[in-house]
Amino acid sequence: MSVNNRNILIHILGSIAFLSFPIFSSPDFNTGKNLWIITPFLNNFCLQFLLLIFFYINHYILLPNFYFKDKKFIYLIFILLFLIVILKVPDYFFPFEMHRPNAFSRNRMEPSKFGFHFIKEGLIQFVLVIVISFLIKLNKRYDDLKNEKQVAEISYLKAQINPHFLFNTLNSLYALTIQKSDLAPVAVLKLSGIMRYVVTESSQEFVTLEKEINYISDYIQLQKIRLDESVNFKYEIKGQLLNKSIAPLILIPFIENAFKYGINPDEDSFIHISIETDEKYITLEVENSIVNTTVDETSKTEEGLRNTKKRLEIIYPEKHELTIHESEKKYDVTLKIDLT
Secondary structure: OOHHHHHHHHHHHHHHHHHHHHHHOOOOOOOOOOHHHOHHHHHHHHHHHHHHHHHHHHHHHHHHHOHHHOOHHHHHHHHHHHHHHHHHHHHHHOOOOOEOOOOOOOOEOOHHHHHHHHHHHHHHHHHHHHHHHHHHHHHHHHHHHHHHHHHHHHHHHHOOOOHHHHHHHHHHHHHHHHOOOOHHHHHHHHHHHHHHHHHHHHHOOOEEHHHHHHHHHHHHHHHHOOOOOOOEEEEEEEOOOOOOEEOOOOOHHHHHHHHHHOOOOOOOOEEEEEEEEOOOEEEEEEEEEOOOOOOOOHHHHHHHHHHHHHHHHHHOOOOEEEEEEEOOOEEEEEEEEEOO
16 A cells, blocks of 8 residues: 555545544443434534544645745634534534533533533544644654655765766876876876765764865865866955854755856857855855856756755755856855854
8 A cells, every 4th residue: 555545545544533532422322312413412413523624724724825834823713613503503503501410400501501511622633633733744744854864965965076076076087197287196196175065074964164165165176177268257255254154065056067068169258156254154156158068967966956945944044045047058055054
């Protein structure tokens, strides 16, 4: 049986059990009477039925669309409206007064007392339904978040070492060694540092911002080896890097895309990268030209961006702003993260 079918079966059996409770708990259940003509039973059954409907409305509509989207005031209004309906509708359609005999034959409970008793009992059940639906939804959100985190982490680990970057860098190093360039040993050290960072530091949940920026700078320096002088390239860092932490490799995908799709020696190309920090935020701005390229990895790029967005949502929920603007000739990304 599939997971969806099993969940549907659980909901059906749970609903049947919930609606069976007023039947089996009725004092007239074993008397042979027809329960469906007894007003107190109908009143109680109507209450249970309305509570069941409210449970699913709250679980699938009110909680996800209002409570968990910071519209708690609207959620509270709906809750109060449902409370009034659930407490009043059974009395409206199936009104009755409870008789309670005693030693003095004064056998009628005062309507006001019975009304208070009924409202109190219905209110307790209503609150229990809210708590149960909230806990179930909270558990479901936790499971979904855990699964999304696992998927994002797996994809992120697979993409840590970009093979095209590695191949291009090795080719550039080979060319430098052939030319006996003084840049060759420097490039080897930077590549070694990048590989070490990816293998060791990136397994951490957070790293120092200084290490992350150093990694990005080394990556950019290696990429610049293969840049033509005609490429308009700018890279600047502003602000204080010390005493700050950030999730590893959360910025690099946007920079990788700029180098992958923004450079063509036969066209006017530009890449502008800016990283700015203040006491609370780090802001990455990447702007690059869109040129014809032989790298056919559009689907991989889109998947990489999706994975990065998932990581941002998991690690920095409601603490980041990502805006992407794309025109025919330019791609512009701005990412702002609250590091506090």
